[in-house]
Amino acid sequence: KKLYEICCCTAGGKNLGIGGFCCPAGDKVTSLRIAIRLRTPGHGPSADEWGAHTLRDFDHCMKIMIHEISHIVHGNHSAAFYELMEELTVQYDKYRKTGLVLDKQNMPIVGGQKADSGRHNLSLNEARMTALKAAEARARASSIMGGGGQVGGGGSWRNATPAEMAARAASARQRQWDVENGLDNAELEAMAAND
Known part of the structure; x- marks a missing residue:
C-alpha cells in the first residue's frame, strides 16, 4: 500500500x-x-x-x-x-x-x-511546516484516543480486541525491524509524515 x-x-x-x-x-x-x-x-x-x-x-x-x-x-x-x-x-x-x-x-x-511534486524536494521551511502539521495531527489523535501515562495502567489495550492487539504488536515488530535494518527514527518519521 x-x-x-x-x-x-x-x-x-x-x-x-x-x-x-x-x-x-x-x-x-x-x-x-x-x-x-x-x-x-x-x-x-x-x-x-x-x-x-x-x-x-x-x-x-x-x-x-x-x-x-x-x-x-x-x-x-x-x-x-x-x-x-x-x-x-x-x-x-x-x-x-x-x-x-x-x-x-x-x-x-x-x-x-x-509522485506529487509538492511532497518531494521541499524547501527547509516547507519541510518544517509539514513536520509541524504531522506533529499536531499526532497530538490531536493522541488526545482523542487517550493514553495511560502511568506504568501498567490506563492503556488503550485494555479495551482492545485480540485483532487490534495483534495489529499493534505487528506494527511494533515492523518498526523494530526497520530500526534494526538501517531505517532510523528520522527516516521513519518522514515516512509517517507522508502517509
Missing part, C-alpha cells in the same frame, strides 16, 4: 547492498510496504566523487520493483517466485517496447499515481 525510498544517508551507511524490500500483507495480493533504493548508495567523504546519490536507471529500479512485487505472492525465492518474476519482466519488456504504458517522459501511466 505504500512505496518508500531507501536512502543510504539515514541508515548511517548500513545495508548498502540492499536494493529493496517488501512486507507482504499475507493475502498474496497486497503489500504493507515496498521500499526501493532509487539512488546509488554511498557513505563517507569521497562518496560523491564516484556518483553516490545519483538516480539509478529506471529499468534497474523497475527490475527491483518486479522482484519485490513477486515477493507479495511468493515469500521465498522458490521456483514459482522466479517464474512469476520472469512473467512480470516479460510483460514489462513487452509494454516498454510497444510504448503502451509510457507517457512522454517514459513513465508508467496505467494504474497507480504519479
Whole structure:
C-alpha cells in the first residue's frame, strides 16, 4: 500500500547492498510496504566523487520493483517466485517496447499515481511546516484516543480486541525491524509524515 525510498544517508551507511524490500500483507495480493533504493548508495567523504546519490536507471529500479512485487505472492525465492518474476519482466519488456504504458517522459501511466511534486524536494521551511502539521495531527489523535501515562495502567489495550492487539504488536515488530535494518527514527518519521 505504500512505496518508500531507501536512502543510504539515514541508515548511517548500513545495508548498502540492499536494493529493496517488501512486507507482504499475507493475502498474496497486497503489500504493507515496498521500499526501493532509487539512488546509488554511498557513505563517507569521497562518496560523491564516484556518483553516490545519483538516480539509478529506471529499468534497474523497475527490475527491483518486479522482484519485490513477486515477493507479495511468493515469500521465498522458490521456483514459482522466479517464474512469476520472469512473467512480470516479460510483460514489462513487452509494454516498454510497444510504448503502451509510457507517457512522454517514459513513465508508467496505467494504474497507480504519479509522485506529487509538492511532497518531494521541499524547501527547509516547507519541510518544517509539514513536520509541524504531522506533529499536531499526532497530538490531536493522541488526545482523542487517550493514553495511560502511568506504568501498567490506563492503556488503550485494555479495551482492545485480540485483532487490534495483534495489529499493534505487528506494527511494533515492523518498526523494530526497520530500526534494526538501517531505517532510523528520522527516516521513519518522514515516512509517517507522508502517509
